[in-house]
Amino acid sequence: MTIPAIKAALSIAQVLAHYGLEPGPTGSMTCPFHDDKSASMKVYHDTNTAYCFAGSCEVNSVDVIDFIMHMEKCDKRAAILKAKELIGIPLSNLPVRPPKGETDQAKALDIGTIYPASLEAIKKHAAAKAYCLERGLKYWDFLGVGYKSRKTKDKWGRGCILLPLRDERGKIVSLYGRAIKGPGHYYTAGRKGLYPHYPDHTTKTLILTGSVLDAVRIPELLTPSFRSIDPHVDNSRLLGLRR
Secondary structure, X not given: OOXXXXXXXXXXXXXXXXXXXXXXXXXXXXXXXXXXXXXXXXXXXXXXXEEEOOOOOOOOEEEHHHHHHHHHOOOHHHHHHHHHHHHOOOHHHOOOOOOOOOHHHHHOOOHHHHHHHHHHHHHHOHHHHHXXXXXXXXXXXXXXXXXXXXXXXXXXXXXXXEEEEEOOOOOEEEEEEEEOOOOOEEEOOOXXXXXXXXXXXXXXXXXXXXXXXXXXXXXXHHOHHHHHOOOOOOOOOOOOOOO
């Protein structure tokens, strides 16, 4: 799918809605790219663009891909992939290419060892915890977020926060990794499973998200008691991480 085709298929309104932003009747809104107190950004639905008139803002004119790139703090390639997700192209149809030399190693990964180790590693890694906070994952420990050090022997997922994908029995069958520096996002070979787990027979509502990281934020957005979590007790059932 070409960039012009992406821009034609994805409206600025869709992008704004994804990030919880809504312009006023005249198209004006608070700019998300600087400390704006006067609704300096103007949204132009006819051209699918937005423009910030504040002189102190480093971002001026943006289209849908530029907007995603600045919101995600990623490069253009990652923003294009995100745009495709928002359009509705399944991740399984997108090329997720592991870095050169990692394909064979990913096949031989010991998920049962890597993931538990990542849960311990993130506790000691300030940059990984800071990235989680930046992405709105304040309670990263209760959400099952881990971190894989750049110093590990196997190359897959180095420098990434990790999330487990589980099968219908609750077993971890794949891992998702998101680099804390740069746009990289990776899955272990033959990825399968869901985060945080498969729905059971009592489920009445399913929420589908454009990415794994979007799914991680659902408990915080939908659970009223989330913000009053006691960090000294096991809250995994409250967050839907266990049945």
